[in-house]
Amino acid sequence: MSKKPLFIRLAQPTYGAYLLRHHHIQAVGMEQLSHLAPPFLVMGNHVHTFDPFFVSSASPIHIRWVAGAYLFKMRGLRPLMERWIQAISKQQGRSDLYTIRTISEALKQGDVVGLFPEGTRSWDGEPVGFDMAIAKLVKIFKVPIVLLNLEGFYGLRPRWARKRRKGTGTIRVVEILSAEDLGKLSVEELYDHLTKVLGHSNREYQKENPSTYQGNRLAEGxxxxxxxxxxxxxxxxxxxxxxxxxxxxxxxxxxxxxxxxxxxxxxxxxxxxxxxxxxxxxxxxTSEQGTDLVYPEDQGVLFQKGEERRLRTLSKHFTLHMEAEGFTLKTKEGQTYQFAFPDIGSMIINAKNTVEFFHNQQLYRIRIQQRGSILKYVERYQALQKGETV
Structure with a gap:
């Protein structure tokens, strides 16, 4: 049986209750989790920074969330992530055998594990999508899955927004699939089903449930x-x-x-x-036109190199410039780093306009100023990886 750590038992009725009330979030169907015998998986679309906190605050049972590995490398956060909330580390954008084994072990111990198959938050409220590996994992684990939709969460605070808005959000249990249900579906059928249920669209939600999200800085960011x-x-x-x-x-x-x-x-x-x-x-x-665009330099504020259990800062003053097949970083100290897209194994954005990537198997993190866009680098890279560019 998945037991709540002491920290969660203290935080849920206090900070958790405040979080839901402050953001005007209601839960529909979450009581079903207490009637479902663990182990099982909880899966949902990913829109807001606080998604796991919102869901855990509304959940009658403890959920061990799969979280970005970079959080475990930040000073002071590792004890919180590992011991206090029992999160599971996942290197975003990469296949991670350690994570799979940890999830499997947690399920064997009777825990409930939560994850966001998209792996990253939506930028524009539309589904990010995920690959078939998620369906394969679910089939391997052979446990029930609870499928959630986080409705209206994009409006509360879009990923790019500098300020939160006043509005409402709903955590909705859409479906529970038993292990027997999963056994009847092929990997392809399960993937199609998960894509449909978890592919929550803010645009479609607004058409069906017109909702206002008030603020005087709606466009900032x-x-x-x-x-x-x-x-x-x-x-x-x-x-x-x-x-x-x-x-x-x-x-x-x-x-x-x-x-x-x-x-x-x-x-x-x-x-x-x-x-x-x-x-x-x-x-x-991501087209031939993208090659012809003129990309001005972005001002960088944090350049880090990943080490075994920490992130080492290399520079806080540098420029970043994108070219057709990669990008160049020049530090104020006179060092130059060349990052060719074909040599990058994975590339994903996490908090604060920061990109995390593996270049020739070495982990790097780059953050640019708030008024820049790190997204263009990632979208150009992803298109090249998929062979979408001309």
Whole structure:
């Protein structure tokens, strides 16, 4: 039986209750978890930084969450992650045999394990997707799975946003699949089913349940996601203030309303929402046109190298410049690092405009200034990996 650690038993009725109340989050169907005999898996879409905290605060049973390995390397966090909340380390973006073994052992001990198959939070409220390896793992573990939808969480605070908004969110138990149910499905059938159930779309949710998310800085931070102007095609010329985003090169201007709908005031290209704009720029940057774009230098604020149990800081003052087949980092101290996309094994964004990647098997973390976009590097890399670029 999965038992709650002392820290969780103390935190849930205090901080946990405050967290749900403060963010106006309700839970629907979570009581079913207390009637389901462990071990089992809990899986959901991933939108908000606090997703695991929200779910655990609303859960009648303890859930051991799979969390990014970088958290375990941060000073002071390792004891909290390992002993106090019993999280399971996962190196994002890579196949991790250690993580699989740890999850398997936790399930054998009768624990409940929670994970977000997408592996990273959605930037625009639309599904990120995941590969078939998740379905294969579920088949191997042979335990029930609880499937959740975190509804409205994008509106509460989009990944790119600098400030939270006032609105409501719902943690909804959509479905529980027994081990017998899973046994009847092939890997392909299970993958299709998980993709459908966990592929929560904020756009579709807003169509069915129009909800407002109030704030006076609704657009601030959008330049982390929207890095390409649709009119002049200049990169990193977008700037946000209050509810407005503008291009400093051609004066393209749009505002974002409380329903997360875009209203274009100056410019030729019209997008209904942020997701539509993002889909357009992603198509451009991952095509032949992306090679022809001029990428200005980004100002970096943190450059780290991964070691066995910690992250060593190499520089806090540097520039980062993307080219067609990679990017170059130049420190204030005069050092130059070349990172070719073909030599990068995995690349994923975690907290605070920070990218984490393995280059020739060595782990690095790079953070750029708040008003830049690290996303363009990752989307260019991912397209090259998938062979989508021309």
């Amino acid at each position: 959008l330049e982390q996601l929207l890095y390409l102007c649709p009119d002049c095609h200049h990169v990193s010329t977008l700037a946000s203030k209050a509810n407005t985003i503008t291009c400093t090169s051609c004066s393209y201007e749009a505002t974002l309303d409380a329903f997360d709908q875009l209203h274009i005031h100056k410019g030729e290209h019209v997008f209904a929402d942020v997701a539509a704009w993002h889909a357009w720029e992603k198509k451009i940057i």
